[in-house]
Amino acid sequence: MGVGRRMKKQGAPAALGEAHFAALKKRKAGGEVTFDDEGKAPKQDKKRKTTTQEKEKPAKKQVKETVKEKPNGIEVNAVTKKPNGKVAAKAKVEAAAPATKKPSKKAPIPMDDDEEDESDIPDDEFEDLDDLEDEDGDEPMGDDFMGESDEGSEVYDSDEAHEKAMFSEDEDVSDAEERLTAANIAGLSRKLDEQKAIEDAEAQAELEEAALQTNIAGDRPKVLPGEDDEEVDQSTLLAPDLQLLRTRITDNVRVLDDFHNLAEEGRSRAEYVAQLLKDICAYYGYSPYLAEKLFNLFPPREAFAFFEANETSRPIVIRTNTLRTHRRELAQTLINRGVTLEPVGKWSKVGLQVFESQVPLGATPEYLAGHYILQAASSFLPVMALAPQEHERVLDMASAPGGKTTHMSALMKNTGVIFANDSNKSRSKGLIGNIHRLGCKNTIVCNYDAREFPKVMGGFDRVLLDAPCSGTGVIAKDASIKTNKSERDFMQLPHLQKQLILCAIDSVDHASKTGGYLVYSTCSVTVEENEAVVQYALQKRPNVKLVETGLTFGVPGFTAYMGKKFDSKLKMTRRFYPHAYNVDGFFVAKFKKTGPSTNTTTKDKPDTQAVQNGEEMDVDNKTPIMTEDEEERAAAGGADFGGFDENEDEAYIEKATRRRLRKKGLDPKGVLNKPKADKQEKSDETNGAASKETTAESSPKPAAKSDKADKKQAKQQKSEAKTQPETEKKAQAEIKSASKPEKGEKVVSQQRSKTVTTDAPTAVAKAKSKAKSKTKTKA
Numbered sequence: 001m002g003v004g005r006r007m008k009k010q011g012a013p014a015a016l017g018e019a020h021f022a023a024l025k026k027r028k029a030g031g032e033v034t035f036d037d038e039g040k041a042p043k044q045d046k047k048r049k050t051t052t053q054e055k056e057k058p059a060k061k062q063v064k065e066t067v068k069e070k071p072n073g074i075e076v077n078a079v080t081k082k083p084n085g086k087v088a089a090k091a092k093v094e095a096a097a098p099a100t101k102k103p104s105k106k107a108p109i110p111m112d113d114d115e116e117d118e119s120d121i122p123d124d125e126f127e128d129l130d131d132l133e134d135e136d137g138d139e140p141m142g143d144d145f146m147g148e149s150d151e152g153s154e155v156y157d158s159d160e161a162h163e164k165a166m167f168s169e170d171e172d173v174s175d176a177e178e179r180l181t182a183a184n185i186a187g188l189s190r191k192l193d194e195q196k197a198i199e200d201a202e203a204q205a206e207l208e209e210a211a212l213q214t215n216i217a218g219d220r221p222k223v224l225p226g227e228d229d230e231e232v233d234q235s236t237l238l239a240p241d242l243q244l245l246r247t248r249i250t251d252n253v254r255v256l257d258d259f260h261n262l263a264e265e266g267r268s269r270a271e272y273v274a275q276l277l278k279d280i281c282a283y284y285g286y287s288p289y290l291a292e293k294l295f296n297l298f299p300p301r302e303a304f305a306f307f308e309a310n311e312t313s314r315p316i317v318i319r320t321n322t323l324r325t326h327r328r329e330l331a332q333t334l335i336n337r338g339v340t341l342e343p344v345g346k347w348s349k350v351g352l353q354v355f356e357s358q359v360p361l362g363a364t365p366e367y368l369a370g371h372y373i374l375q376a377a378s379s380f381l382p383v384m385a386l387a388p389q390e391h392e393r394v395l396d397m398a399s400a401p402g403g404k405t406t407h408m409s410a411l412m413k414n415t416g417v418i419f420a421n422d423s424n425k426s427r428s429k430g431l432i433g434n435i436h437r438l439g440c441k442n443t444i445v446c447n448y449d450a451r452e453f454p455k456v457m458g459g460f461d462r463v464l465l466d467a468p469c470s471g472t473g474v475i476a477k478d479a480s481i482k483t484n485k486s487e488r489d490f491m492q493l494p495h496l497q498k499q500l501i502l503c504a505i506d507s508v509d510h511a512s513k514t515g516g517y518l519v520y521s522t523c524s525v526t527v528e529e530n531e532a533v534v535q536y537a538l539q540k541r542p543n544v545k546l547v548e549t550g551l552t553f554g555v556p557g558f559t560a561y562m563g564k565k566f567d568s569k570l571k572m573t574r575r576f577y578p579h580a581y582n583v584d585g586f587f588v589a590k591f592k593k594t595g596p597s598t599n600t601t602t603k604d605k606p607d608t609q610a611v612q613n614g615e616e617m618d619v620d621n622k623t624p625i626m627t628e629d630e631e632e633r634a635a636a637g638g639a640d641f642g643g644f645d646e647n648e649d650e651a652y653i654e655k656a657t658r659r660r661l662r663k664k665g666l667d668p669k670g671v672l673n674k675p676k677a678d679k680q681e682k683s684d685e686t687n688g689a690a691s692k693e694t695t696a697e698s699s700p701k702p703a704a705k706s707d708k709a710d711k712k713q714a715k716q717q718k719s720e721a722k723t724q725p726e727t728e729k730k731a732q733a734e735i736k737s738a739s740k741p742e743k744g745e746k747v748v749s750q751q752r753s754k755t756v757t758t759d760a761p762t763a764v765a766k767a768k769s770k771a772k773s774k775t776k777t778k779a
């Protein structure tokens, strides 16, 4: 499908410039920046257009230009955490905000229309927008359905919304939206603009001053301690001198930017980098290990921006549940409740960014009725990339608490079926809660270690693997990540992720008529958890290829890192950074499966061997012959970067296994020294504990896992060697007959899955325990 006109126009969130970080500095020093409360109307509102202006093209263009200049990045959108932990908008809404004002029917909120909306909105008031969409001639939702979503708006004017739009051929939805009303947004927007202008001016002055100082003296910033200087290690101080540290960090960044001219004579770049890392650890509170890992991802100046962005919260975003409502309706209702919001950006049709709220967003009647879910903007991205279609069969391998599952369900309009799996039972409860609240009727919850797929079932049209990860993209949300991730985590997590991705690939039906896609995503920015995992998958499964994500923003993935080379196609993957887009750090890769993974090609006959063998699994000969490119990457690629180093991993894995066994009250010596211990299962267990999520799940131990230990012991019985596969097969058959809906049988599958949403886990568990008791009896 070609890229639609709207898609081309769809803007990415603006990058955060130096001005922003200079402004942050100001905020740090001087406290939170807020707007005055006076609510005085400015003399001239550059966003507000008069009727005359509206009719005059040149005037309108001028306004549009102003709009383009306005960054929709953090300056405008950022919310700050108050000391009491509450999130407050940077700006207060002026008196004009219609918290108590009943919205006029003729003044709809300028939201993007969802597809769902387009087909069934009866209100006359939306006619203009709908007509416009037709004029735009967008293609229907396809794989890259984002091409359609373009109706977000950055400019609002309550005055003009009452007028009938006068659209011409060259006007687009944004034009229309500019003329639509949102009284509360107008006020807020104006204030934010004013604030932004002040911040920009201050930042500029500061930069100029800094540059001037450097030039005047012709000197080089003193960053490194001299021989005679008594060095104080700030990181060891109870109260490090933050001002000193910050100045030294910015000076150091400047030197590294222009090393030739600014470095002190006789000093090496490595010395500067070492000092910078030390200061970053002391100033931001990172462990040296993680600081270096993150620092290495960027040039020094960008690394600084990244660390800075991790100090501020990302905007609060809610996702409209289009199974229950439309975004405009939701926005209007929430505005009536005193919520200040606006569309999250042109790239999403369902996101609303919340600036301020008079009510707890997790307890409004609309929330309870499932009209929306609180969800970080970047969490929309993997689902948008996967683009699940109606009537498809989809697997969400690691789905709790269900933000992405419920999004997919809405995109599929409650048709087809989604298997929402998560290995963590307690997290699965949240998943089930969300599924019910949001009215997802095409979803079946299951509770497996995802590495059991496709043994449990395979043949999916699309698979989402939102993998457990270190969370280095969400440090702003969880500062403990700064210190609690060790080298071991970055060994074990990629190991688990690599196992999971192979299972995900093997669960996709390459012959799917509508799909055959896998999306791999993490909320981490490290290369080990992202590109290296993708590279590994490409190497191990030549029957997949990377395809474009269809996302309109994001930085291309690394094709080379720290001297190692990845497949050139890795540039098709996307990285999202807090400092670049004001969203959580994220990684998204989309694969298309081009051939069968195993000897079994039908979904009814998943290859159990594939899972048992883990990454050692052989690829069927029928897979496409490798291209030169592929051969090259197989020869040169990930083996030396990010591949499994079983020996190295072994020690960590074994240690963790012992600990887990001891927790369970088992004697590690007894269990581990038994002959023919199942190596794969052992490493599975260990790795399952490595992620943030699984760490949380490890205590108390889910029943399923202790069952696994029983199973493991039982497996070691010789007599069971033959009976095991049989019972497993029977269990699978029972599971399938209990839960697998017929593709295409819409009514049946909906009815069945409705029951199964609550009953599927029970059915699956029953089948499992039946199989297990058989196993035990025989043993």
Ligand SMILES: C[S@@+](CC[C@H](N)C(=O)[O-])C[C@H]1O[C@@H](n2cnc3c(N)ncnc32)[C@H](O)[C@@H]1O
Binding pocket: 379, 397, 398, 399, 400, 401, 402, 403, 404, 405, 421, 422, 423, 424, 427, 448, 449, 450, 451, 466, 467, 468, 469, 688, 691, 693, 694, 697
């Ligand atoms: C990043 S979270 C998923 C978030 C979810 N996709 C959403 O959007 O709400 C990763 C999930 O992986 C689950 N997990 C960890 N190890 C797993 C495994 N081996 N199999 C299945 N799920 C696993 C964790 O319990 C956690 O819920």
